[in-house]
Amino acid sequence: MILVDRNTRVLVQGITGREGSFHTRQMLDYGTRIVAGVTPGKGGQEVHGVPVYDSVKEATKAHEVDASIIFVPAFAAADAALEAAHAGVPLVVLITEGIPTLDMVAAVKEIKELGVRLIGGNCPGLISAGETKIGIMPGHVFKRGRVGIISRSGTLTYEAAAALSDAGLGTTTTVGIGGDPIIGTTFKDLLPLFNQDPETEAVVVIGEIGGSDEEEAAAWIKAHMQKPVVAFISGRSAPKGKRMGHAGAIIMGDVGTPESKVRAFQEAGVPIADTIDEIVELVGKALA
Amino acid sequence: MKLHEYQAKEILAKYGIPVPPGKVAYTPEEAKKIATEIGKTVVIKAQVHVGGRGKAGGVKLARDPNEAYEVAKRILGMNIKGLTVKKVLVAEAADIAKEYYAGLIQDRASQRVVMMVSKEGGVDIEEVAREKPEAIVKYPIDPHTGLRPFEARQIVIDAGLEGNLNKLADVLVKLYRAYAGVDAFLAEINPLVVTAEGQVIAVDAKIDLDDNGLFRHPDLAELREVEAEHPLEIEALKYGFAYVKLDGNIGVLGNGAGLVMYTLDLVNRVGGKPANFLDIGGGAKADVVENALKLIAKDPDVEGIFINIFGGITRADEVAKGVIRVLEAGVLKVPVVMRVAGTAEEEARKLLEGKPVYMYPTSIEAARAIVAMVEGKK
Numbered sequence: 001m002i003l004v005d006r007n008t009r010v011l012v013q014g015i016t017g018r019e020g021s022f023h024t025r026q027m028l029d030y031g032t033r034i035v036a037g038v039t040p041g042k043g044g045q046e047v048h049g050v051p052v053y054d055s056v057k058e059a060t061k062a063h064e065v066d067a068s069i070i071f072v073p074a075f076a077a078a079d080a081a082l083e084a085a086h087a088g089v090p091l092v093v094l095i096t097e098g099i100p101t102l103d104m105v106a107a108v109k110e111i112k113e114l115g116v117r118l119i120g121g122n123c124p125g126l127i128s129a130g131e132t133k134i135g136i137m138p139g140h141v142f143k144r145g146r147v148g149i150i151s152r153s154g155t156l157t158y159e160a161a162a163a164l165s166d167a168g169l170g171t172t173t174t175v176g177i178g179g180d181p182i183i184g185t186t187f188k189d190l191l192p193l194f195n196q197d198p199e200t201e202a203v204v205v206i207g208e209i210g211g212s213d214e215e216e217a218a219a220w221i222k223a224h225m226q227k228p229v230v231a232f233i234s235g236r237s238a239p240k241g242k243r244m245g246h247a248g249a250i251i252m253g254d255v256g257t258p259e260s261k262v263r264a265f266q267e268a269g270v271p272i273a274d275t276i277d278e279i280v281e282l283v284g285k286a287l288a
Numbered sequence: 289m290k291l292h293e294y295q296a297k298e299i300l301a302k303y304g305i306p307v308p309p310g311k312v313a314y315t316p317e318e319a320k321k322i323a324t325e326i327g328k329t330v331v332i333k334a335q336v337h338v339g340g341r342g343k344a345g346g347v348k349l350a351r352d353p354n355e356a357y358e359v360a361k362r363i364l365g366m367n368i369k370g371l372t373v374k375k376v377l378v379a380e381a382a383d384i385a386k387e388y389y390a391g392l393i394q395d396r397a398s399q400r401v402v403m404m405v406s407k408e409g410g411v412d413i414e415e416v417a418r419e420k421p422e423a424i425v426k427y428p429i430d431p432h433t434g435l436r437p438f439e440a441r442q443i444v445i446d447a448g449l450e451g452n453l454n455k456l457a458d459v460l461v462k463l464y465r466a467y468a469g470v471d472a473f474l475a476e477i478n479p480l481v482v483t484a485e486g487q488v489i490a491v492d493a494k495i496d497l498d499d500n501g502l503f504r505h506p507d508l509a510e511l512r513e514v515e516a517e518h519p520l521e522i523e524a525l526k527y528g529f530a531y532v533k534l535d536g537n538i539g540v541l542g543n544g545a546g547l548v549m550y551t552l553d554l555v556n557r558v559g560g561k562p563a564n565f566l567d568i569g570g571g572a573k574a575d576v577v578e579n580a581l582k583l584i585a586k587d588p589d590v591e592g593i594f595i596n597i598f599g600g601i602t603r604a605d606e607v608a609k610g611v612i613r614v615l616e617a618g619v620l621k622v623p624v625v626m627r628v629a630g631t632a633e634e635e636a637r638k639l640l641e642g643k644p645v646y647m648y649p650t651s652i653e654a655a656r657a658i659v660a661m662v663e664g665k666k
Contacts, residue, residue, distance in 0.1 A: 074500065074503075075503060075504075098500045099500060100471050100498060100500045100501035100504070101394055101471075101473070101498045101500060101501065102401070102431065102468060102471055102498070102501065103501075105394070105399060105400060105401060105431045106431035106432060108399050109399070109400075109430070109431055109432065110432070136570070136601060137600060138599070138600035138601065138630065138631055141600070141630065151546075152546070153544060153545065153546020153547070153549075154544050154545075154546060154570065154600075155542075155543055155544025155546055155547040155598050155600060156544065156546035156547050156550055157546070158598055158600045158630065159547065159598050159629075162598075162629070162630065179545060179546075181394055181396050182394065182396065182399050206546070208546060208549060209549075211396040211397075212396065212397055213396070216397070234546050234549040234550040234553060235549035235552075235553070236553045236556075237552050237553045237555075237556035237557075237562075238549060238552065238565075239534065242532050242565075243499075243532070244530075244532060244545060244548075244549050244565055245530035245532075245544075245545025245548060245549070245565065245567040246545045246546075247499070247500060248396070249545060249549065274553075274557070275554070275651070275652055276550075276651070277650070277652075
């Protein structure tokens with residue numbers, strides 16, 4: 001397991017909203033230790049028995065908080081992430097989709113300078129199977145096991161986790177890093193953590209077209225990784241210049257092409273799965 | 289969202305960057321009138337959302353108002369890469385001494401907006417990047433300070449631009465202000481011209497806006513041009529779907545951008561061609577699925593539909609209900625294959641029992657089946 005476990009104390013920002021309230025219920029049902037919520041102007045209320053505060057600072061005065069998950073609308077989301085970082089929350093998970101990119105450029109820089117780890121935005125969050133879920137994924141498809149997952153996609157991650165679980169391999173921690181061009185944490189930031197984690201025996205990297213995060217991850221793997229890694233890249237048939245759902249999934253000129261990503265992984269000795277079933281097959285082979 | 293050259297130049301002018309005097313004309317008469325007002329040689333430029341206008345004959349000089357009329361008449365109505373030219377920019381032709389390049393892009397690797405400046409202006413910058421990468425100076429900008437004059441001056445010096453240092457640097461500073469001010473995704477001045485008299489002007493400009501920032505700029509959001517995009521993409525926008533029109537014949541619908549991209553890949557892998565990308569998003573209810581499927585059914589290119597659902601927050605039975613509504617409405621004239629897994633998978637299967645939908649247990653089997661059905665028809 002990396003980053004989070006059953007003892008992680010979680011704050012929910014935007015807890016009184018539709019999404020925030022719904023997923024607070026889901027996370028509580030999974031066993032996540034949610035200690036407080038924040039919605040400016042709604043301090044003093046309760047959501048599913050969780051006390052609501054007006055600011056992150058007010059919440060952290062009353063509770064110890066290890067991580068915050070953010071369901072605040074796009075126009076205020078980067079500000080919410082900065083609020084959590086400035087209040088000293090060490091791990092911030094930004095779920096919100098559609099945040100203006102320039103807001104993220106400024107926020108990511110400042111949050112990094114504060115020494116806080118930001119995951120997202122536009123991400124499904126993270127889950128340590130059987131321990132805690134700080135995200136919006138369907139918890140039941142993640143069975144505790146041997147494989148770590150890092151992914152730019154949501155649904156595809158659930159597919160991969162379900163397939164690994166069905167095959168008896170299971171997952172340790174799964175991190176959805178998000179589909180936006182500017183995100184807080186990339187593949188290469190998380191690979192070292194999985195490399196150190198005694199429980200994780202192999203890592204699945206689910207990438208997609210756009211940017212060069214996969215290439216950077218491949219370079220890191222080649223130089224440092226001591227565990228088997230299996231890669232998957234979606235959008236391999238996508239046309240150039242078209243944004244495929246995710247703001248970050250766009251091929252610009254020669255940057256972000258699937259060919260470049262495939263080549264980088266091949267050079268790092270990382271096998272590439274063409275289908276979800278092949279992910280399981282390749283991980284199975286690596287761990288046999 | 290793409291802006292036209294004249295719209296981009298209006299933004300640059302608002303931020304204090306000199307642009308050649310000019311106006312937009314929708315008719316040859318208007319072009320003549322504008323050329324008369326300018327009273328000098330003008331350049332007439334097709335305003336369409338594609339590159340390579342010059343090569344396609346959409347950019348021409350006119351020495352007097354009568355010639356402006358004739359040139360505008362030829363360019364208006366012209367078809368450039370599938371788009372009809374409906375308006376032209378009539379602008380004063382610059383007396384060019386030097387042509388440079390200045391642009392701003394989002395760089396994911398450095399997580400910054402990066403300014404790129406080159407002496408090699410007036411040509412395709414991607415070509416310069418390939419052939420002579422050393423001719424481009426790249427400078428990541430601190431989002432908290434913006435681009436300051438001393439930094440801009442150093443960029444001008446490092447790029448080896450010749451001309452008035454302060455004027456050139458001033459354009460760079462203002463270009464970043466404009467970029468940040470309108471929440472741009474890309475902003476380019478190409479060429480950035482130094483005239484024979486030593487003036488620095490933006491002779492051509494391109495701005496693409498960040499769709500995520502548009503809510504802050506309702507005036508710019510209004511500039512979205514219906515005719516420049518596929519009509520189904522415009523309709524999808526109304527429903528809030530992520531939809532991209534592609535050039536094949538198999539309609540694809542799924543939940544989650546990654547899953548839909550993967551589904552397109554599978555269809556391609558087994559020899560088919562997708563007609564579209566459509567992500568219904570997370571937690572979609574029956575009515576969302578209904579609208580999405582009806583949208584795909586409207587596409588005359590579609591000869592078969594592949595629905596790929598992995599239930600998580602989205603319930604598979606909600607998807608099934610939406611599919612059934614569309615089936616009952618009788619608007620589907622093509623075969624539909626479906627693969628459902630995850631949350632409420634069993635309920636979905638029960639609902640769809642006996643309905644004219646082909647169900648497959650895996651994505652790859654469903655992909656093979658729909659490709660075979662569509663091919664078999666031919």
